[in-house]
Amino acid sequence: MELTYINTSGEQLVLRQRKPFFLSKIDGVGRTQQTINTFKAPEQDGAFFISSSLDMRNITIEGTIMARTIDEAYNYRRQFLRVFTPKQRGVIIYRNRRISCVIEEAGFIVSIGERSPNFFISLLCPSPFFETLEEVRDELALWIPMFHFELEIPPEGIEFGLRQPSQIITVDNIGDVPCGCMIMFKALGSVTDPELLNLDTGEYVKINTTMDAGDEIRIYTHFAGKRVIKINGGVETNVFSLLDIGSTFLQLAAGRNTLRYDASVNIKLLEVSLYHKPQFTGI
Numbered sequence: 001m002e003l004t005y006i007n008t009s010g011e012q013l014v015l016r017q018r019k020p021f022f023l024s025k026i027d028g029v030g031r032t033q034q035t036i037n038t039f040k041a042p043e044q045d046g047a048f049f050i051s052s053s054l055d056m057r058n059i060t061i062e063g064t065i066m067a068r069t070i071d072e073a074y075n076y077r078r079q080f081l082r083v084f085t086p087k088q089r090g091v092i093i094y095r096n097r098r099i100s101c102v103i104e105e106a107g108f109i110v111s112i113g114e115r116s117p118n119f120f121i122s123l124l125c126p127s128p129f130f131e132t133l134e135e136v137r138d139e140l141a142l143w144i145p146m147f148h149f150e151l152e153i154p155p156e157g158i159e160f161g162l163r164q165p166s167q168i169i170t171v172d173n174i175g176d177v178p179c180g181c182m183i184m185f186k187a188l189g190s191v192t193d194p195e196l197l198n199l200d201t202g203e204y205v206k207i208n209t210t211m212d213a214g215d216e217i218r219i220y221t222h223f224a225g226k227r228v229i230k231i232n233g234g235v236e237t238n239v240f241s242l243l244d245i246g247s248t249f250l251q252l253a254a255g256r257n258t259l260r261y262d263a264s265v266n267i268k269l270l271e272v273s274l275y276h277k278p279q280f281t282g283i
Contacts, residue, residue, distance in 0.1 A: 001026070003061065005083065007090040013083040019066040020076050021119075028059035029094060030282045032128055054281070057125040059092070059101065064118050073115050077108065084121060092123065095283050097130035129177065129279035138171045140196070140261050140272035167267075168199065168260045173252040175278030180222030181252055182275040187211035192265035196272065198250055199258040206244035210265075217242075221249035252276055 001023055002016040015023035034054045038047035065080070067073035084090075084106035091100050101123040109118040173179060183205060185194040194217065195206040207217055207228070216231040217239065226249050230239045261272040 002094075004093040005090055006093070007083055007085065007088040009088060011083045013080065015061065015063055020072075021063060021080070022066050023061065023063045025062040026059065026094070027061075028057060029130075032057065032281050054128045057099070057128040058104075059099075059123040059125065061121040061123070062118070064116055067115055070115050073117060077117065080119060081106070093133065094130075096133060097280060097283055098133055099125050099130045100127060101125045129175075129281065130283055131277040131279055135182075135275045135277050136174075138169070138274045140169050140171075140259060140274060167262065168258065171252060171257045171259055171274060171276075173254050173257060173276065173278055175254055176281045177279050178251040178253050179276055179279045180220070180225070181250065183219040183221070183250070184273045184275070185211065185217045185219075186271040186273070187213055187215045187269060188271065189213045189269035190266055191263050191270045193263055194270055194272070195244075195262045196250065196274075197260045197262065199260055200253070203248040203250055204244075205247045205250055207239070207242050208244050209239070209242045211270075213269075219243075219249070221251060 002014065003023060003026060004012055004014050006012040013021060015021045017023055032054050034052045036052045037050040039050055040047040065073055065076045067076055084103055086103045086106065089100065089102050091098050102125075104122040104124050106121045107119065109120060183196055185191075185207065187194075190213070191211045193206060193208055194211065195204055197204040205219055205221075207219075209217075211217065212232075214232060218229050218231065220227045220229075227238070228240045228243055230237045259274070261267075261270065263270050
């Protein structure tokens with residue numbers, strides 16, 4: 001059992017079942033609680049279910065500082081309190097998953113003169129979902145290399161790359177719930193009106209513009225983080241206004257998603273990539 005906490009300053013502390021920060025208990029990673037909204041009519045038995053939503057996650061941690069001397073224990077206490085400062089937010093990493101959190105309480109149960117003081121940490125996670133450590137990348141439209149070394153070029157020439165033959169691809173979301181993503185359109189030449197369509201739902205996202213060679217347009221569909229930007233030569237520009245009026249900020253359903261990319265002009269010069277972090281309701 002091992003848990004790593006990293007605050008926004010980049011300082012981190014590893015709690016494990018050995019010295020000096022011995023982790024004895026962690027609670028709240030394997031269960032979730034939700035708020036259920038209902039409506040009850042006069043004289044009705046029971047109620048109508050309206051909706052439900054997951055509450056914030058509360059994670060509590062208990063452990064012991066294991067030191068050889070009181071002075072060493074004091075130094076470890078100072079390190080603990082500096083990293084687990086309530087003035088900064090942080091991230092915990094546990095079993096190859098991560099979750100953002102804020103410190104509700106962090107401190108020691110016994111007096112400062114103890115050589116093995118017990119500590120207690122209470123964390124509140126505004127989003128209750130654990131995420132993978134790395135983003136999952138899916139290439140929807142790309143060129144497949146057709147040569148390898150040692151290279152011999154025949155008299156009739158050689159094809160250096162092959163365009164992926166299908167505009168349709170499936171993307172697997174291994175998480176427990178739907179999640180947002182980042183859609184990246186990249187132009188290898190002049191491309192007009194790039195689009196990505198979810199064939200399962202009929203929803204789409206489309207950018208009404210003509211992209212030049214080297215242009216990138218990135219659409220972020222995450223909850224409370226929706227934006228559309230254009231990048232050219234390292235310069236980032238807000239192009240939210242180019243979003244087609246019927247567009248939807250696509251969410252990837254848990255399981256398999258069938259997507260199709262398109263463009264009004266020069267679809268063969270369009271590259272499409274999708275990045276997402278699957279989300280889990282517990283560990």
